[in-house]
Amino acid sequence: MSTTTDHSRAVADGAHSHSAGHGVVPVGSRAERLTSFDLADIPVPTGREEEWRFSPVARLQPLFSEDLGAAGVRTTVVPAPEVKVEIVGRDDARLGTTGKPGDRTAVTAWNAFREATVVTVPAEAVASDVTSVRVEGIAKDATALHLLVHAERHSEAVVVIDHLGDATLDETVEIVVDDGAHLTLVTVQDWADGAVHASSHRARLGRDAKLKHVLVTFGGDVVRVTPDATFTGEGGEVEMVGLYFADADQHQEHRLFVDHAVPRCKSRVTYKGALQGAGAHTVWVGDVLIQAKAEGTDTYELNRNLVLTDGARADSVPNLEIETGEIAGAGHASATGRFDDEQLFYLMARGIPEVDARRLVVRGFFAELIEEIGVDSVEERLLASIEAELEKSMSVITGVATREVDA
């Protein structure tokens, strides 16, 4: 067994927190966190709760309400030929099997939806194309949305959920990966500026099931996603990859929870973010629980943040709870650093203009992560989005919105 802890804590003006702080008494164990389908059990947060202490609760207020409609977004699914899509009522037995809501927005989302979209990859089917779910904001009314992505046993598929436009959305994404199935689920938050989005991803993995969960957040006013993954059979494997880029006054929060409830499962979490502009705020919380019976667990989580300008703040909190000594490996690492001026000098001393040098460094920061995604169309889009984000910071540096050289 090996347990490693690598708290490299390069800090940009103290904009880094680690584990508990802020005078909050955290729940003793992640396992003790209250979960429930019942609204009454999970009240509207004040912002002082452990799971809300970094969040702008005032801006999220509309999603705490019991009265969420369905009219704010339009959902369009373009399935791969082998994949089935249904609209079902909330009483469908397949819904609600991935665990109970764990916070206020998750419980309001669960109670508000009337119909859910169910995407099924039939047993043994290998999807020949990406299945695309497009969630487009069309009105600002607070809206609940429920999706279920179900990969039946020994199936293989890639599902991309795309969020765009402007919306006030409270979303649940249930992910079921049955025995031996391999699912790649990509969620892209590419919202317009004003969007407010909370999303609870709850994944359940069967025996020898594999889930690659890819999360990308660029747009929106407030985006708060809480992906949970629970293993229910041995040999399960989850890889969570996240990439985010926050601009001035944007709040992007990603709280992950991996529950090693059974023996011999593996989890890898890699999240990287860049921040630029005053008031840009990112939060990454990675909870991993290795339960007493989960012998042979292998887990590692990593979060890195690159602060490009003054006035941005990155919070990064890895939490690893280990209830058994019989594990294969467990570790985490978290680091937040400023843009490295020595890298900039080195590149500029080779004739590369500042704008291009910065672009190279930021691209480099994300490069490995993007390669891990393994879905070409998503990778290409990501690179383009990073370029677009960089254009914004470049215009701050140069005072003009145009590129300097390589025209």
Next chain:
Amino acid sequence: MSTLEIRDLHVSVETKEGAKPILRGVDLTINSGETHAIMGPNGSGKSTLASALAGHPKYEVTSGTVTLDGEDVLQMSVDERARAGLFLAMQYPVEVPGVSVANFLRTAKTAIAGEAPALRTWGREVKQAMEHLRIDPAFAERSVNEGFSGGEKKRHEILQMELFAPRFAILDETDSGLDVDALRIVSEGVNRAKANTDVGVLLITHYTRILRYIKPDFVHVFVDGAIAEEGGPELAERLEEEGYDRFLTAATA
């Protein structure tokens, strides 16, 4: 023919306690094809001269001039200096994660030349230059300087000197930390660049051993932020025998 002219250069470095003067009036003229060795004890300001010429933001020029064929170098940004033909082989090359050597070399060459190099010939040129410097071709796909040994970093610096063909190259203690084989390989690279491009070289070193491989035309001894003595190659030989003690005594006397 080009001329790099340094006149009465005063430079301070930023420290926590405020600006600290390091260079106290440096005069130096380098012409194309010439090799000038700058030698001196630790802390004499040799590397400060190199960094100040390249425009490192930590160093402030408080007075004096630097011109390249009459153009005011001190008015140029770091990248403009490089595009004007100055090259600094750094003492401590910086790691740039996620940026491959191949991408870096092409981007820099494009910036310096003002246009992208022809794809076919450039690939060949890079491959050949890497071979000459005994750099494993696999390095092209590795991140710039990341995980490179000390010797690999220095060879990568000289690789750039050969490929970018600067008018003037400042080699900041390129020899430090190299074993004899690596020193010879690096020196051969510098000599190739000299033979191929008529580059003017400012060779900054603490030791005389690199001067067995790269023959200087002029030797300048740096003490306490200024040139204390100048001469031909014979001055280096004398330093080899006597060390810097003579100058240190003079400086403190």
